[in-house]
Structure formats: structure tokens, C-alpha cells
Amino acid sequence: MEIGTNLEKSSFLSPVKNISILLLIGGIGSLIMALPYLIISTFLGMLQLIIAVGLITTSFGLRKMKKWGLYGYTAIAIFALFGPIYYFLTSHGTDTIQLVSVAVEILFLVYFWRISKKFN
Secondary structure, rough: OOOOOOHHOOOOOOHHHHHHHHHHHHHHHHHHHHHHHHHHHHHHHHHHHHHHHHHHHHHHHHHHHHHHHHHHHHHHHOOOOOOHOOOOOHHHHHHHHHHHHHHHHHHHHHHHOHHHHHHO
């Protein structure tokens, strides 16, 4: 294992691989949390379900440094913004955890696009 040379692809310390594992875990958690949302609100439940399946799928593409994973995650991150916006418009309040979650997703997205030339 070489640290420092082509860190994005070769090392188990690769930030992309670590982020993809976090996205996989988050996608599984979102999938579990989608069930109560489906009972409470069909719109939010379907949105949560689509985001969860998308996170799980794109985490595998990002782990392999594939362009489709980058494009898929971009779509999911943009799509994930609709949940907090809808929640804010209907209840006139925001949940701090949702805002932090969206901010982290946007930071990941910015990072991935900064290294997008390394994706194949």
C-alpha cells in the first residue's frame, strides 16, 4: 500500500472510498427510515425511498471511481434538496439535522467534482 501516490484510487485510505462507504451506510439507513415516511406522507416517503436507493447504487459507482457514479450522486444530491425545501414550505420550520445532512452532501459533491478528472 502506497500512501501519497494516486491516493484517490490505490489506498484503502482513499477519501472517495471512505465517502462511498458512508454513503452506502446512509443509504441503508435512509431505506429503513423511508417506511415511516411512506405512512405519514406519500410525497416525502417516495422522495426518501428514491434517495435511499440512489445512494446505495451510486456508492458502488463512486467506490469504483466511475463517471456514472459521479453523475448519479450529483442527481441524488440535487434531488435531496427538495425534501428540506418541501418541509420548510409546509411547516415553516427547519430541522437542524436535515440542514447539516444537506450541507455534508453538498460538500461531498463539491469534492467529487474537484477530482472528477480521476473518474473513468
